[in-house]
Amino acid sequence: MRFNYTAIALALITTLTACGGSGSDDTSTPDPVPETGFSFVATEMITNLTDDVIVAGYADLAAKGDALLLATQALLNSTSQADLVAAQNAWKAARQPWEQGESHIFGPVDSLSIDPHLDSWPLNTTDLQLQLASSSGFDAETIKSWNDDVQGFHTMEYLMFGDGVNTNTKVIGDLTAKEREYLIALAEVFRDYTAQLDDAWEVSHNPQDANAKPYAELLKTSGDATNTIYSSELAVIEELINGMIGIVDEVGNGKISDPFGESLATADTSKVESQYSWNSLTDFSNNIIGVRNVYQGEFTGGADELGLIDFVAAADGSLSTRVASEIDDAILKIQAISGSSDMPFRQAISDAEGRERIQIAIDALTTLHTSLRSDVLPLLSEWNS
Template sequence: MKFKYSAIAFSLIMGLSACGGSGSDDTAPIVPDDSFSFVATEMITNLTNEVIVDGYADLASKGEALFNATQSLINSTSQADLIAAQAAWKAARQPWEQGESHIFGPVDSLSIDPHLDSWPLNTTDLQTQLNRAVGFDAQTIKGWNDDVQGFHTMEYLLFGDGVNDNTKDIAELTTREREYLVALAEVFRDYTKQLDDAWQVSHNPQDTNALPYAELLKQPGTSTNTIYSSQLAVVEELINGMIGIVDEVGNGKIADPFGDSITTADTSKVESQYSWNSLTDFSNNIIGVRNVYQGEYTGSADKQGLIDFVAAADTVLATRIGSEIDDAILKIQAIKGSNDMPFRQAILDVEGRKRVQVAVDALSKLQASLESDMLPLLSDWKTS
């Protein structure tokens, strides 16, 4: 960051220069003033309404579409219906993975994250439910462990085990699997609607007077807001959300299955391995970071995001972080190489592993910038 000096500090410098320097030891040291001013109201409002709320509304809409697509499978013999249900699953995955850049609030307090996205999948218990359960209904499934419901249970039933391919013939889809899928999709739809309602209607389903969580984010410091005491607290939450998912992708989702070498690579740890959707998931996670940074979810232009906060302090840093986000996305997408290699195969391939390491390095560089350069700006911010 370039040092900026206050008017007082600047006058002291000029005064000392005019005196020619007396060599006196009692002159107080001049401390650079890195403080900057930024009014965050517009940025917070935009990020809340047009990134977070719009994203969860999109997820709820796609959750409904996924439920409808699974219902079409009940008596179908058409491969097109299965392909449509697979596409609906992937479509719902996109806003969820992008939303992991701001995975705080109701998604956490209402335990919706584990309900929707627990990993790894417990395939043993899943098979037990298929073999033993008398019937499947949404209310019963909500009482089961999270590792036999949500995204990855549906993924396994829709795409197969993912070992040799990510295709499945509709003739392989048993009656029990179809029934389970429909019930799972109904549960999924209910939870995504609950999450959407928490942001737009009431963040606490047990309290009819509870404000929408969106209002808590947009109105910090009010007497009724017990979660956010100030705009600084909101911005800190947003920055830490970005840091958290960059860390998780680079040091968890990619690094855990990648291992130290081909011999220690473990494909069983690859998330979304059944659909071969892993690289799309990872890139969507960082696209979600870009959404928060740029203030855009569906490409709306000229809206404020965290880039404006950073630029108020240091325009060079603001541009650099934006470039590092874009670079990390491109490096993740490049893991597939020229032959569209899925991540679970790339970690077992010599050239593929080189591309994975390049992506990990890009994510590490971005994480360092967010932690060491962006987060400390909070201490220099003049909020009033």
């Protein structure tokens, strides 16, 4: 619509003159400045994600570290296959909160080098066999001084499940006395590191500094003058979003794509993580379930908790719904790789139909990664915090 501004100005002058006023006494309200961006109060969301997702996840990991140690200790003199299966299940149970926690793999898990201590891959089977041949009386403190690629999740996996080539079921009679001793000491190291990680978030993030705050407190007091890590709530949200982007990229372009190769001829089973237990697809789906935990604000399944979906919805309701759907779709596509025959990922990369399902999962992860990087992350610059 086009306005006749000259006519409006003449009418205004006439009105002022009739009232005995002059231009110098004009008290008209200036035109409002259009608002840009969106508003969202982030404090409650950050508190929930810190306490009920991240800290709850690491507390669960520490508890399952305790359970894993007890399960391996039961193997010392056991001849029962049920005891080995129980230890294998305890390993898988501990794997779940760890893999879900890779959606927020920042802070103490990085600064204290706990990630490589627990989850180095690939495993150095040559040095592992050398340790079994040359060492005796395995103890936790000695193992902590060894390279990361002969301790942690995957060393325990190899000892408990076997080589994973044709089966992931090891017979307890094949578990040697040295392997049992090594396994128990590894589980003790694992228990110690998971307890340290839990303490770092709930007690002190720096064991060398008696005055260091719990890392959880640093997230919840971002912007405080004494907080040298997070200068604002925006910095915390950026950390969380980048954590999600990072693990989606790692699963799609690393964990799945590297062993998948460019063709059937270039598929490489040696690059498959968790290949001995055939737990790979569960690992991958748990990685993206961890993304959903942060996005929805729920680790234990609680309802009506604030997550990043609420931050996104404050800016764009349709985007928040779309990303939630893309996360669910990626999880389902990963789980579908096994097909109707429950095919392990290690076998699926060398199977024609399995490879088709893998490519569908990679495409779903690419879609999710693009949305998080290109649509969600830029919302930080629009947020009126």
